[in-house]
Amino acid sequence: MSFVVTPRQFTQRAEFYHQLAQLTSAGIGVLPALEQLKLNPPTHSYREPIQRLLAELALGRTLTGSLQQLDAWLPEFDIALIDAGERSGRLDACFRLLADYYNDQARITKQLISQLLYPAALVHLAAIIFIIVLPFARSQFNLGRLPLFCIEAALVLAPLYLATAFIIYATQSRHGEKWRALIESIFRWIPILGKARHFLALARLAAALEALISAGVNIIQAWDLAASASGSPALRRAVAAMKPKIVAGQTPAEEVRECSAFPVLFANLYASGEVSGKLDETLRRLYAHYQEEGSHKLQMFAQWMPRLIYILVAILVAYEIIQAWNGLYGPQSELSHIINGK
Numbered sequence: 001m002s003f004v005v006t007p008r009q010f011t012q013r014a015e016f017y018h019q020l021a022q023l024t025s026a027g028i029g030v031l032p033a034l035e036q037l038k039l040n041p042p043t044h045s046y047r048e049p050i051q052r053l054l055a056e057l058a059l060g061r062t063l064t065g066s067l068q069q070l071d072a073w074l075p076e077f078d079i080a081l082i083d084a085g086e087r088s089g090r091l092d093a094c095f096r097l098l099a100d101y102y103n104d105q106a107r108i109t110k111q112l113i114s115q116l117l118y119p120a121a122l123v124h125l126a127a128i129i130f131i132i133v134l135p136f137a138r139s140q141f142n143l144g145r146l147p148l149f150c151i152e153a154a155l156v157l158a159p160l161y162l163a164t165a166f167i168i169y170a171t172q173s174r175h176g177e178k179w180r181a182l183i184e185s186i187f188r189w190i191p192i193l194g195k196a197r198h199f200l201a202l203a204r205l206a207a208a209l210e211a212l213i214s215a216g217v218n219i220i221q222a223w224d225l226a227a228s229a230s231g232s233p234a235l236r237r238a239v240a241a242m243k244p245k246i247v248a249g250q251t252p253a254e255e256v257r258e259c260s261a262f263p264v265l266f267a268n269l270y271a272s273g274e275v276s277g278k279l280d281e282t283l284r285r286l287y288a289h290y291q292e293e294g295s296h297k298l299q300m301f302a303q304w305m306p307r308l309i310y311i312l313v314a315i316l317v318a319y320e321i322i323q324a325w326n327g328l329y330g331p332q333s334e335l336s337h338i339i340n341g342k
Helices: 007-025 030-039 044-058 063-067 076-088 091-138 143-170 177-187 193-214 219-230 233-247 252-258 264-276 279-329 334-339
Strands: none
Touching (some): 007 091, 030 044, 076 219, 091 143, 091 279, 177 233, 193 219, 193 279, 219 233, 233 252, 264 279
16 A cells, blocks of 8 residues: 655646546546556556556446545545545546645755755754764763664654654544544644645635536535545635535525635625625636645745754854854863863
């Protein structure tokens, strides 16, 4: 089982959806498109799940039903969006949306990793100098104490490795609804990143909702499916809370306006589209706006987080340099005592 965690895997997933979008938009059916992809997959590891997918489709299942049999090969919100595309008859548009999403993820993740390399190297260099080299020199190069300094450096760096491992594990697509809700609630408090993730979820919801409504899907069912396609547990809970009131006669626009999960702009534009009868056009505008804003904020986060880490590391290095200087030349140092004749 493969889970998207690296830029390369994001790119491979984007290529998979891009090829499907090209083939299906050219009028080729899903089965022939998948047969073609099995012969020329984005990566060799895709050949086996595509073969299993074809076998499930041969049993008469829908594409969504077949994907659900593949042991979470695709993330849940991918399957929800594909379900929306299948119901609306616009699979090619949903494949294109997913391709753009994973291309953005690959680009931003690659940028974030490349910009984190220098601060990471600086952290390790500082640990080597201030925890191993200088104490080793002060011990008059006592080889017996060197392993202790190395262990101390490893203990200092261990939280950084654990935090990195946790972030990688937490953001994988294998986890269930409760875990994703927990991670979403944590990320919500991270400046820029929380807002970016929320905007991208709103973009996916708007895109799925537009496809479903344009295909004539019942508005209540359309909102349920679109909330699932958003990939946001918070939006799914909000839509679930709205559903009884909509069934009772309230309009979705009224409920969206009263729900804190939806920004004022989203609520106002949705209401205008509902009143004017141009909801499909309004939802396309909402998708474009929140996709652009979300991608922009993710890019900002990718640019500023490494800079913040660099500043923190620089402050730590400066502090250690001052401490080392005080230890060698400060008022309480051995050199000061010798100079003062004490």
